Amino acid sequence: MSDVIKVAVIGAAGRMGATVCRAVTDAPDLDLVGRFDVGDDLGDLGGADVVVEFSVPTASLANVQHCVGRGVNVVVGTTGWSEDKLSVLRDSVAAQPGTGVLIAPNFAIGAILMMSFAQQAARFYESVEVIELHHPNKVDAPSGTAARTADLIGAARDEAGLGPVPDATTQDPGGARGGREHGIPVHSVRLRGLVAHQEVLFGAVGEMLTIRHDSFDRSSFMPGVLAGVRAVGDHPGVTVGLEHYLGLA
Ligand SMILES: NC(=O)C1=CN([C@@H]2O[C@H](COP(=O)(O)OP(=O)(O)OC[C@H]3O[C@@H](n4cnc5c(N)ncnc54)[C@H](O)[C@@H]3O)[C@@H](O)[C@H]2O)C=CC1
Numbered sequence: 001m002s003d004v005i006k007v008a009v010i011g012a013a014g015r016m017g018a019t020v021c022r023a024v025t026d027a028p029d030l031d032l033v034g035r036f037d038v039g040d041d042l043g044d045l046g047g048a049d050v051v052v053e054f055s056v057p058t059a060s061l062a063n064v065q066h067c068v069g070r071g072v073n074v075v076v077g078t079t080g081w082s083e084d085k086l087s088v089l090r091d092s093v094a095a096q097p098g099t100g101v102l103i104a105p106n107f108a109i110g111a112i113l114m115m116s117f118a119q120q121a122a123r124f125y126e127s128v129e130v131i132e133l134h135h136p137n138k139v140d141a142p143s144g145t146a147a148r149t150a151d152l153i154g155a156a157r158d159e160a161g162l163g164p165v166p167d168a169t170t171q172d173p174g175g176a177r178g179g180r181e182h183g184i185p186v187h188s189v190r191l192r193g194l195v196a197h198q199e200v201l202f203g204a205v206g207e208m209l210t211i212r213h214d215s216f217d218r219s220s221f222m223p224g225v226l227a228g229v230r231a232v233g234d235h236p237g238v239t240v241g242l243e244h245y246l247g248l249a
């Protein structure tokens with residue numbers, strides 16, 4: 001049984017945490033050794049080799065630092081990782097050489113492909129907008145996936161020398177044009193019945209390209225989470241995006 005990976009979950013009582021606990025329990029090569037949620041003492045993390053962290057943006061950095069401080073690898077799904085937070089985390093990880101942290105804004109394979117396709121398409125289109133649609137219990141907007149998608153598109157546009165997206169709006173008292181991430185308009189919809197969905201709309205003269213991904217169930221994230229758990233030990237340092245483990249980046 002020496003190949004079995006011991007896994008603990010932080011945020012275990014949440015929608016994602018509970019789904020991860022079931023997926024880990026069902027995987028023959030993984031052993032669920034700890035479930036932690038708000039207020040719990042993380043202590044020695046139940047002796048885990050790998051921790052999966054799905055909590056809230058305000059708590060995630062401290063939770064991940066607790067794990068890293070003990071040399072435990074972490075797979076992080078929680079959103080809200082600003083450059084400032086990442087920089088603090090990189091310093092903590094540098095003090096624990098060999099420890100790996102994977103931060104993935106989205107673990108669904110189709111969502112990773114959607115971001116990759118959008119990055120590829122970005123330089124060919126003058127106009128682009130991102131629409132993300134989620135369940136109404138989501139606390140953050142825009143979604144981590146939308147922010148990441150806009151960043152990738154914005155960087156590709158910068159590299160291609162494209163200017164700002166065309167937009168003649170001068171009157172928008174209610175914020176109908178949405179927010180901006182890396183200069184890209186991003187719109188957040190919250191609707192009962194939805195799980196996690198995103199459309200990227202590209203426009204050029206006489207044509208439009210739509211790239212859409214839908215997660216209808218949280219099971220869609222589990223193959224990516226488990227792939228991260230199995231591989232994080234082979235990727236020391238901080239990695240942002242599961243695409244780096246999948247040969248897509
Ligand atoms: N990367 C991905 O593929 C995905 C990421 N997410 C992200 O995961 C996060 C969690 O999403 P959900 O499970 O839907 O939320 P949720 O609200 O159902 O669960 C969050 C859990 O974290 C717990 N929590 C709060 N503070 C904590 C702390 N200090 N320490 C430990 N646990 C704490 C809560 O009690 C709750 O049980 C969000 O940031 C969401 O955007 C969600 C789905 C997929």
Ligand SMILES: O=C(O)C1=N[C@H](C(=O)O)C[C@H](O)C1
Binds near residue numbers: 079105139143146197
């Ligand atoms: O809160 C969610 O549900 C999700 N959060 C992630 C995000 O913010 O991008 C991933 C997925 O969209 C589901």
